[in-house]
Amino acid sequence: MKKIDKLILKDFIPPYIMAFLVTEFVLVMQFLWKYIDEIIGKGVSLGILLELIFYWSVRIIPEAVPVSILIASVMVFGNLAEKYELSSMKSAGISLTRIMGMGICIAVMTSMFSLFASNYMKPRANYKFIYRYNAIKRAKPALSIEEGVFNKDFRNVTIRVGEKGRDGQMIQDILVYDHSVQDKRLVNVLTAKEGLMYAGEDDDYFVMELQDGVQYREMKDKKAKPEDKKPHPMMRTKFESWTKIFDLSEFDLEAQNVNLTRKKYDLLNAFQLKATIDSFQREIVENERSNLNNFSQVMSYEMVEPEHNAKENLPSQVTKAIKSKEEIVNDNRVKVKKSKAAPQQVNTAKLEEVSSIIETFDKKGVIPALTTAKHRSERNNDKILKSVRMDDTLQHSQSLYVLRLNQQMSWALICILFLFIGASLGSIVKKGGYGYPLLIAIIFFMLFIILNIMGEKLTKSGSVPAVFGAWLPYTVLFPTALILTYKALNDSDFSYLKNMVLTLYYKLFPAKQDV
Structure with missing residues (x-):
């Protein structure tokens, strides 16, 4: 060197x-x-x-x-x-x-x-x-119950405390929502004027002792149907003392089952990122192919089906005048003799005029045909919209x-x-x-950070x-x-x-x- x-x-x-x-x-x-x-x-x-x-x-x-x-x-x-x-x-x-x-x-x-x-x-x-x-x-949500704030850390329970004493145990104006019922539409709420909250030995459990309160609970009508929107009967219970014990073992740091799917790209290296990008690309190609199939089904129904049923739904006077392809070919092959044809009287009867193809259908089959066409179009439209949304989601994730x-x-x-x-x-x-050098360096680094954030947001x-x-x-x-x-x-x-x-x-x- x-x-x-x-x-x-x-x-x-x-x-x-x-x-x-x-x-x-x-x-x-x-x-x-x-x-x-x-x-x-x-x-x-x-x-x-x-x-x-x-x-x-x-x-x-x-x-x-x-x-x-x-x-x-x-x-x-x-x-x-x-x-x-x-x-x-x-x-x-x-x-x-x-x-x-x-x-x-x-x-x-x-x-x-x-x-x-x-x-x-x-x-x-x-x-x-x-x-x-x-x-x-x-961890330990009981230690962070704040005044006037709904605490949702406990499983299936939401707690709000109006006021807390200086010792952190005396509480007033308590509101407890119980979401443990299977039917989430049913209300189960408890209110109390005052109470006491404290943690047990070794912080294994948390106790709430409430006094002078009321519990409001909606009862499920067994005869009522799920789509029935009639009000449910409600039971109101007054109590002088109510005790609830919460198990704190679910908040153990070592027993946590944390969801890490959000921002998963921050947990991958370059090779894993490349493999994930390729998998997204394959899904995008398959989704686009499925989208094209949905379009082809729509086009085949709109173009082939009417052509197939057109002749069957026409009036009899029109169908008699229509020749098939074979008849036209055979007529062209026949040699026409050069002779004067005997004059014939022209039929002046007019054919029925129609302004819409619907008028050519049988009156009994119009409504079923329209209903079927409507259902098919809605179904195909839903498939296409779902496929388009899926494609946008995949491309955004990629x-x-x-x-x-x-x-x-x-x-x-x-x-x-x-x-x-x-x-x-x-x-x-x-x-x-x-x-001076530090000032210049900070200015350029701030510019770099701003551009980086701008590019990420865009x-x-x-x-x-x-x-x-x-x-x-x-x-x-x-x-x-x-x-x-x-x-x-x-x-x-x-x-x-x-x-x-x-x-x-x-x-x-x-x-x-x-x-």
Whole structure:
């Protein structure tokens, strides 16, 4: 390794590690601000909280490494330019691209690490985080019963407490909805003026003791039919004391059966995403083939069926005058003798005139024919609409997986792009340290985040293809990197742009002259 590479490596590693740790800290704080309200009061130990923070810090690695490259490159090359070390290297005949060589190697290795983290570390951390977080949200709901808020954490029971005492046990104005009945249309509600709630030993059960209340319960009429909309009889029961014991074993963190189907694409690596995209494509093709079959059935019914029954439904005077194809062919083959035909009297009887094909049907068969046609058309229309909705759903789901697959590559390659942006900006502005370079890096990273969120939103709304939405930040920042690199290689700055802005400003707002 040459001395210039050792110099860049020595100056690059400390700010790179510092920027990575600071970015991780900021993103972890974002997690705490977002989720701390749902974690506090659930009886979560410090170990589980640290475990959640660890999983979150692992899953944000692909987001943290690009800004680390950007901050480190701006600081290093800005510091070299400020101390005129960069100018000395250029005067010695070393090009800027050669000076950036070690930085490019670090950016490439960072991109490879980002791909590794996105494919192997992030999916596993996402799984662990979602599992633990969803379990914590449902853990010990008795501890988080708030005043005036309906608590639906208990199975088949909804509880609302009007007021709570300072000790957290005395409660007033209680409302309890029981949804354990099989027929959910039946109302079973209980109200009480005051009561007491507390957890049992080892938090295995939760007890509610209510006093001075009323229970309203709708009774099911066994003779009533399901489609009968008549009101059900109601039973009202007054009580002086009512006790309900809830089993808290269902809220055990280790016994949780958490649903992880939502945002499943965050739990897959690139190979699994590609396989899922291919399976979606096969389903889309099969659905489109089924849709074409439904269209063909509609067309065959509309065109073939009337042609088949047309002659049978015509009046007898018309059918006698119609010749079949065989009769026409045979008539053409017969040689007509050249002789004068005897004059015959022309039949002046007029055929019946019809204005609609319905009039040619038998009067008894008109209504059944129309009813059958209506039912068939409605059935075919429902099939086609269902197939179209299914196709839209499959394509939307496929686009989310395509977006996530391309985002993995986009977030990795943006590290290399940020190296060129940061090194070029540092050599142009000639400012090192933690002030000006950090501000520039934050501005560009915010632009990248905004473009990334914009592309994701546009993809989910169906406005743009998933590939374009994933590569939108790279598409916008790539020309910026080219311009900045060109300026840095030619030792030019943006003074002309500054002069243009000042000239335009003085023209719009001329200075006032003293009289």
